[in-house]
Amino acid sequence: MVNPVDPVQTSSPPTSSVLKPATQQSPDMSSQQPQPSTGASKPAKPSKQPKSKDALPTAGGAPAEEKLSPAELKKRAKAEKAARRARERAERDATGGAGATQGPNAASAKRGSTGGAGGKEAPGQPQKGQRHRRGSATLASATEQKKKPEDKSVAVFGHLYGQPRRTTVAGAGKEVHPAVLALGLQMSNYVICGSSARCVATLLAFKRVIEAYTTPLGTSLSRHLTTHLSHQITYLSTCRPLSISQGNAIRALKLEISSIDPSVPEADAKATLSDFIDSFIREKITVADQVIATSAAQKIQDGDVIVTFAGSSIVKQTLLTAHKQGKKFRVSIIDSRPLFEGKNMARTLANAGLEVQYSLVNGISHAIKDATKVFLGAHAMTSNGRLYSRVGTALVAMSAKERAGGVEVPVIVCCETVKFTDRVALDSIVVNEIADADELVPNQPLQQVTGLPGPAAAAAPADPKKGGNKAAPNNPPAESTPVPNGSSPLANWKDTPNLQLLNIMYDVTPAEYVDMVVTEMGSLPPSAVPIVHRMSTNL
Amino acid sequence: MPSTSVALTPGLASFLKSLKTNPIDTSIDNLISLLKRRQIHHSRSCATATAYLLLRVISACRTTDAAKLIERVQSVGRRLVAAQPREMVVGNIVRRVLGLIRDEAEDDREADFNLSEAGSESQPQTPRALDDPSESMYGRFEGSDRSSSRPPLSQPAPISMFSLLSHPEPELSLPGTPISASPSGRLLGHAPSKDIRAEVLEGVNEIIDELGQVDDQIAAYALDHIHSNEIILTHTSSTTVQKFLLKAAAKRKFTVIHAESYPNNHEATHATISGNSTGDDEILSTESFQKPLIALGITVILIPDSAVFALMSRVNKVILGTHSVLANGGLIASAGTRVIARAAKVHQTPVVVVSGVYKLSPVYPFDFDSLIEYGDASKVISYEDGDLVDQIDVQNPLYDYVPAELIDLYITNLGGHAPSYLYRIVSDHYRKEDISF
Numbered sequence: 001m002v003n004p005v006d007p008v009q010t011s012s013p014p015t016s017s018v019l020k021p022a023t024q025q026s027p028d029m030s031s032q033q034p035q036p037s038t039g040a041s042k043p044a045k046p047s048k049q050p051k052s053k054d055a056l057p058t059a060g061g062a063p064a065e066e067k068l069s070p071a072e073l074k075k076r077a078k079a080e081k082a083a084r085r086a087r088e089r090a091e092r093d094a095t096g097g098a099g100a101t102q103g104p105n106a107a108s109a110k111r112g113s114t115g116g117a118g119g120k121e122a123p124g125q126p127q128k129g130q131r132h133r134r135g136s137a138t139l140a141s142a143t144e145q146k147k148k149p150e151d152k153s154v155a156v157f158g159h160l161y162g163q164p165r166r167t168t169v170a171g172a173g174k175e176v177h178p179a180v181l182a183l184g185l186q187m188s189n190y191v192i193c194g195s196s197a198r199c200v201a202t203l204l205a206f207k208r209v210i211e212a213y214t215t216p217l218g219t220s221l222s223r224h225l226t227t228h229l230s231h232q233i234t235y236l237s238t239c240r241p242l243s244i245s246q247g248n249a250i251r252a253l254k255l256e257i258s259s260i261d262p263s264v265p266e267a268d269a270k271a272t273l274s275d276f277i278d279s280f281i282r283e284k285i286t287v288a289d290q291v292i293a294t295s296a297a298q299k300i301q302d303g304d305v306i307v308t309f310a311g312s313s314i315v316k317q318t319l320l321t322a323h324k325q326g327k328k329f330r331v332s333i334i335d336s337r338p339l340f341e342g343k344n345m346a347r348t349l350a351n352a353g354l355e356v357q358y359s360l361v362n363g364i365s366h367a368i369k370d371a372t373k374v375f376l377g378a379h380a381m382t383s384n385g386r387l388y389s390r391v392g393t394a395l396v397a398m399s400a401k402e403r404a405g406g407v408e409v410p411v412i413v414c415c416e417t418v419k420f421t422d423r424v425a426l427d428s429i430v431v432n433e434i435a436d437a438d439e440l441v442p443n444q445p446l447q448q449v450t451g452l453p454g455p456a457a458a459a460a461p462a463d464p465k466k467g468g469n470k471a472a473p474n475n476p477p478a479e480s481t482p483v484p485n486g487s488s489p490l491a492n493w494k495d496t497p498n499l500q501l502l503n504i505m506y507d508v509t510p511a512e513y514v515d516m517v518v519t520e521m522g523s524l525p526p527s528a529v530p531i532v533h534r535m536s537t538n539l
Numbered sequence: 540m541p542s543t544s545v546a547l548t549p550g551l552a553s554f555l556k557s558l559k560t561n562p563i564d565t566s567i568d569n570l571i572s573l574l575k576r577r578q579i580h581h582s583r584s585c586a587t588a589t590a591y592l593l594l595r596v597i598s599a600c601r602t603t604d605a606a607k608l609i610e611r612v613q614s615v616g617r618r619l620v621a622a623q624p625r626e627m628v629v630g631n632i633v634r635r636v637l638g639l640i641r642d643e644a645e646d647d648r649e650a651d652f653n654l655s656e657a658g659s660e661s662q663p664q665t666p667r668a669l670d671d672p673s674e675s676m677y678g679r680f681e682g683s684d685r686s687s688s689r690p691p692l693s694q695p696a697p698i699s700m701f702s703l704l705s706h707p708e709p710e711l712s713l714p715g716t717p718i719s720a721s722p723s724g725r726l727l728g729h730a731p732s733k734d735i736r737a738e739v740l741e742g743v744n745e746i747i748d749e750l751g752q753v754d755d756q757i758a759a760y761a762l763d764h765i766h767s768n769e770i771i772l773t774h775t776s777s778t779t780v781q782k783f784l785l786k787a788a789a790k791r792k793f794t795v796i797h798a799e800s801y802p803n804n805h806e807a808t809h810a811t812i813s814g815n816s817t818g819d820d821e822i823l824s825t826e827s828f829q830k831p832l833i834a835l836g837i838t839v840i841l842i843p844d845s846a847v848f849a850l851m852s853r854v855n856k857v858i859l860g861t862h863s864v865l866a867n868g869g870l871i872a873s874a875g876t877r878v879i880a881r882a883a884k885v886h887q888t889p890v891v892v893v894s895g896v897y898k899l900s901p902v903y904p905f906d907f908d909s910l911i912e913y914g915d916a917s918k919v920i921s922y923e924d925g926d927l928v929d930q931i932d933v934q935n936p937l938y939d940y941v942p943a944e945l946i947d948l949y950i951t952n953l954g955g956h957a958p959s960y961l962y963r964i965v966s967d968h969y970r971k972e973d974i975s976f
Contacts, residue, residue, distance in 0.1 A: 154840050156853050336845035337801050343924065350930035358927075359934040360802060360919055361844040362874035366911070366936045392845030395878045402881055428849030440843060442805070489810040490841070496813055498833035500840045507849035 152437070152494060154502045160434045166238045173231055177209040180232045184239035190339060194313055195379045195419055196285055199245035202236065206253065207277045210270055220262040221269050226254055241433050244380035244388070244421045252280060284418040288520035289314055292414050296375065296518045297322035299412060304329040304372045307409075309389075309396045311341030312377020314414040316348060319375070323354050332357040332367045336392040338439040338503065361392055368399040371409050376509075378415035378517075383533065384424045385511035385526030387413055388431065391504050397513035413517045413526075420533035428507040437501035441490045549573055551584040558591055563599050566592060567615055574623040582628040582862050583778075586897050587750050589619060589632040594743045597636075597736060605644030605735055612637055613976050625912050625938075627863040627871070627900035632746065634901065634973040639742040641970055643735045746897075749952070753895035754779045756952035758786035764891060764950070769793045769855040772847070772883075775800045775873045776807035777860025779893050781832070783950075784858070788835040795832055795839045796854060798847055800875055802918040803937055812839045844875050848882045857883040857890045861941075863898045866965050868943030868958035871910050874936045880945035889947045896951045901965045901974045907940040 153161040165188045166172075169181045183205045186192040192201045209232055215221045233250060236242065242250070256276045260269050292314055300306065300322040306329055308315050319331055331354055335342030342358065350356045359367050368374075374396060380388040387393065400409040425431045493499050511526040521532055554573060558566050570592050573579045579588055593612060600611050616633030623629065757779055765771065765787035773780050773795060784795060797812050799805045814831030833839050842850060857879060861872040870876065870892060883890045904910060916933040927933075943958040950956075956964065 156850075337799075337843045343920070343927065346931050347927055350927070356931040357934060358920065358931050359936070361878070362800065362803065362939075363934050363936050364875075365877040365939055366874075366934065390845075391843070391849055394848035395845065395882065398848065398881060398885060399878055427852040429853065432849070440799075440841065442809075489806070489813045493813060493841075496833060498836060498838050499813055500838060502840050502842045502846065502850075504842075504846050504849055507846065 152500055154500050156429055157432065157434060157502065157504070160432050160504075162241075163238065165240055165436060166235075172235055175228065175231045176235045177205070177212060177232060179205040179208040180235060184236050187236070188239040193339070193341065194311070194377075195243045195245045196289070196313055196416065198243050199249050199418065200281055200285055202246050203249055203253070203277045203281055206232065206250075207274055210273050210277075213270070215266050221264075221266055222258055222260045222262055225257050229254070229257075244423075245416070245419045248418050248421070249280060249284070253277065285416060288416045288418070289317055291520040292416065292518050293317040293321040295523065296412065296414050297325060297327075299373065299518075300327050300329055302328045305332060305370050306330070307332045307334065307367055307371040307374045307396065307400070308345075309334045309342070309376060309393050310336060310339070311343075311345040312375075312414065314416070315375045315377045316345050318414055319349060319354065320352055323349075323352055330355045330357065332359070332371065334359055334361060334364055334367055334392070334396055336361045336390070339390075341390070361395065364395055364399050365402075368396070368402075368409065371400065374400045374409055374411045376411065376413045376514075378413050378419055379506055380419045380421050380423075381413070381415050381517060381526070381529045382425050382431075382508070383420075383422045383530040384426075385514070385529050386425055387415075387509040387511075387514055387526070388421075388425065388506055389509065391428075391507045394428070394507045394509040394513070397509045401513050410515045411513055413514050415517055415519055417519050417521055417532055417536045420529055420536065422530070422533060425508045428504070431506075431508070433505040435503045435505050437493075437503045440501050440503050441493065442488050549576075549578045551579055551581075551588055554579070554588050555591055558595055563596060566595060567618065571618060571622040574619065574626060574629070577623075580626075582626070582898055583750060583753075583895070585623075585626050586628045586632050587747065589629045590636075590743055590747045590750065592619075593633065593636045594740060594747070597640075597739055597743065600736075605640060605647075608736070608739070609637060609640050609644075612640065616976060625871075625910055627865075627902060628898060630902070630976075631863075631897055631900050631969075634969045634976065635746060635897075636739070636743055637973045637976060638968070638970045639746075640735070640739050641972070643738045643742070647735055750895070750897060753897065753952045754782045757893050757895065757950055758782040760950050760955060761786035762790055763955075764856070764858075764948075765791060765793055767791045767793065770796060770853055772796045772798065772850070772854040772857045772879070772888075773859065774798045774844075774876060774879055775804050775860055776811040777893075779895065780858055780860045781811060783893050784832055784837070785830070785835065788832055788837045793837065795837055796850055797839055797841050798844045798875070798879065799841055800873060801844060802935065803914055804873060809841070812841060844878075847879050851882045851886045851888060854883070854886070854888050857888055859890065859892050861892055861894045861898060862938055863900050864892070864894050864949065864961065866899075866901050866903045866962055868946065868949070868961045869904060869907075870941040870943075870946065871938050872941055874939050877939040877941045877945070880941050884945050890945060891948045891950060892946050893950045896953060896964065896968060899951070899961065899965055899968065901969045904940070910938070910940060912937045 166184065167188060169185065172181055172184075183192065183201055186201070187198060192198055206229065209229065210225070213221075213225060213228060215224055229250075233242070236246075253273070253276070256273065260272065264272075296318040300319075304327075306319065308319075308331065322329065331349055333342040333346050333349075333356060335346075335358065337360070346356050346358045357367065376387065376389060376393055376397065378387055378389050382388055387397070397411050400411050423431060490501070493501055514526045517524045517526055517529065519532065521536070524532060550573070554566075554570060557569060561569065570579075570588055573588070574585065579585050593615065596612065596615050597608065600608055602608055602611065612633065616630070616637070619633065620626075620630045761783045765784070771784065771793055773784070774797070787793065797808065799808050812831060812833065814834060831839075859870075859872060859876055859880065861870045861876070863871045865871065872892075880890050914935045914937040916928070916935050919933050919935045920927055922928070943961075946958055948955055949958065949961065951964070953964065
């Protein structure tokens with residue numbers, strides 16, 4: 001995505017500046033490039049503007065322009081600035097929001113202009129500014145502009161569409177540690193998926209960051225490490241928005257860093273932090289999981305039919321624990337598109353010898369019919385006692401509470417306290433994460449199975465032609481386009497007006513559907529979540 | 540099937556084509572196998588196929604007797620229903636045809652009865668009958684409102700028509716008719732029976748016409764229910780729902796959220812909403828001229844089924860298609876409908892079901908599980924995950940039973956009804972004696 005567009009970016013300034021006098025091109029170019037890179041360029045701009053303004057009359061030698069009043073000059077300058085900004089944005093949009101070469105460009109430009117002041121900071125600083133701009137304004141406009149014919153974001157969720165997820169390491173800051181780079185990609189590809197897993201992986205990566213870290217001269221570890229970490233965090237959050245557990249862990253880590261006495265030697269401080277991370281993972285996640293699994297497994301009895309949704313690691317652990325205890329029960333896993341997280345869980349449980357039934361969301365009401373208990377994992381528990389979890393969880397919990405024959409199926413949530421948050425949510429629209437909608441477009445696995453792309457590809461164009469008597473007069477241009485894209489009618493949904501795909505990651509289950517939250521601090525009703533959260537954060 | 544020259548996939552189109560050329564019994568077997576193999580599975584296709592087959596059965600049935608005709612249709616109907624007991628629509632059509640035959644037979648019997656009465660008694664007393672027409676009308680109308688088409692006061696006319704059209708003998712045997720003919724209607728000769736068959740065939744053709752028009756008739760109510768800026772949630776690629784929404788889209792702007800109904804119907808759903816149908820689905824091919832909603836400027840948001848609860852808080856109305864409607868108002872609808880209806884109920888969102896009257900079944904469900912059909916497990920877990928398939932039990936239910944209390948309104952081609960009113964429509968359309976034929 002990035003590389004093919006880059007030439008456009010480099011070539012576009014000359015083409016767009018054709019409209020302007022040739023003399024102005026070079027000063028304007030130089031002033032234009034670093035501007036986005038410096039975060040505080042706004043006051044600088046007006047000061048630079050007159051300079052190039054001066055250059056124009058002298059070069060053009062037009063005496064009439066010098067007669068302009070200062071107010072008129074100002075107005076002209078303003079108009080020119082606006083035009084330049086618009087052009088700038090258009091250029092940026094042409095690059096598709098990928099700043100692979102922009103970063104270095106801007107960095108070098110900056111270094112050239114500032115004359116290498118602040119040697120160590122300089123390459124980092126513009127990078128950061130660059131990223132901020134991309135994150136806030138430029139990228140947002142890029143997504144708008146790229147889909148200029150139509151905005152593909154669903155209006156209700158408008159507040160959740162940020163920048164699209166980063167899919168390459170290109171353009172990542174220099175100070176981002178390789179371990180974090182790798183982790184970011186793994187998270188954005190769902191290789192590392194699930195709240196706990198992401199939290200642990202982040203902490204482990206940060207441990208390596210801290211190990212590789214040396215405090216620069218003239219600053220203390222407790223002050224500088226935090227900013228160093230925040231580069232890593234910013235990078236991670238561009239790969240995929242941080243989970244609640246990640247946020248909590250990072251907060252705890254930062255608190256620990258800031259509490260380190262500046263007089264402590266660096267090696268000792270780093271060792272302390274490593275120990276802190278280890279013990280955090282152990283206490284909050286590893287041991288907590290064991291405690292939860294043991295106490296939740298006690299709720300399982302012989303003959304139970306346990307329904308669970310998608311793939312929660314803690315539920316999996318609970319079920320395996322109960323199975324090891326020799327309990328005889330059946331598990332019914334409900335799974336959903338597009339991640340199919342339940343498949344792995346089904347595989348693990350089946351390999352362990354459990355009796356597993358597997359169905360998709362369309363089978364909820366059938367699976368729940370003979371269920372005796374529902375076990376759910378959590379992404380987070382909100383302060384108003386609601387369960388924030390993989391999208392579809394609410395449907396399962398709701399079905400369990402549907403009074404079928406007067407019996408309600410108990411819904412038990414397994415959740416570490418590190419996933420508790422003080423945020424509140426009434427419905428799934430307030431807080432959510434929007435994943436790439438292209439994940440919903442079904443890819444065609446049939447070709448891979450047969451290994452014969454030739455006939456399959458040949459059949460694809462043949463089919464519409466066979467039915468061509470009916471369909472062909474309808475849309476001759478549209479018919480030619482879907483063929484190369486494969487069989488899915490959604491293949492080019494982005495070019496289809498008025499069609500939107502929405503792929504949200506989470507939903508919020510009302511507190512009344514949850515009977516019990518099993519945590520490492522005991523089993524609670526959902527209303528106890530804010531109290532426990534306060535206790536655990538004050539510790 | 541041997542007659543079809545084009546390599547058509549077995550389905551409604553190929554069946555209708557072969558129906559004209561094949562002998563009856565072959566056609567019946569053909570439809571039975573299509574039903575058994577689920578090569579016809581849309582409820583409307585099933586209904587159309589059944590209606591055409593019965594049309595052929597009746598027209599080929601050389602019997603003159605209504606009772607024999609009923610027997611014949613019953614036996615064919617029983618075989619069809621046994622082939623696919625969960626496809627209620629087949630039974631519904633058979634019941635309606637049976638009802639038609641019975642109505643016609645009764646009409647004729649009434650008419651004959653009146654005729655014979657008139658023939659024996661009123662002929663000498665015509666003036667009296669004319670003096671007191673209301674009494675004779677009343678007597679004649681008893682039990683049958685269909686005979687209103689016959690002019691009540693032209694009593695001598697039917698007799699003369701009758702004698703003109705029928706063989707010369709009946710006039711001779713007229714005195715004898717009241718005794719023998721009126722109870723059984725058997726000795727009456729060929730004329731009335733032929734009339735029955737012609738009228739029944741006409742009635743079956745009306746049913747076929749109804750099947751063709753039902754979606755448009757339902758769509759006519761769309762503007763009453765969909766208003767500007769509403770957010771409508773729907774599910775599956777039901778053409779009834781699509782036509783309903785399209786009708787409203789012509790006048791109003793609204794937003795449609797479409798749950799994709801993975802894994803059984805998602806391809807058709809994707810094709811329906813994006814408008815480029817690559818599917819060879821029989822029902823879509825007939826509707827492929829139809830524009831998609833997005834072409835009319837309606838924003839369509841496709842969501843996975845799991846996101847229904849998350850979005851329900853913003854939805855104004857849920858419009859659902861169904862596979863069939865049971866006598867208690869419950870639905871047999873594609874899997875996933877129940878959670879959608881339930882989520883709507885939880886959010887106090889009205890649920891509207893659009894369905895043709897032909898899907899209304901007089902069956903009262905006692906065992907819901909028996910009505911649910913299970914589908915291909917490979918759609919849930921593909922063969923790439925073969926190791927999983929061996930180890931676990933994969934379920935792919937095709938239908939859900941949706942209890943009537945989750946539904947707020949039914950819109951049929953007769954208008955909108957409350958769930959509690961459905962039993963009336965059922966009793967209007969099916970005769971008691973046919974409910975378990």
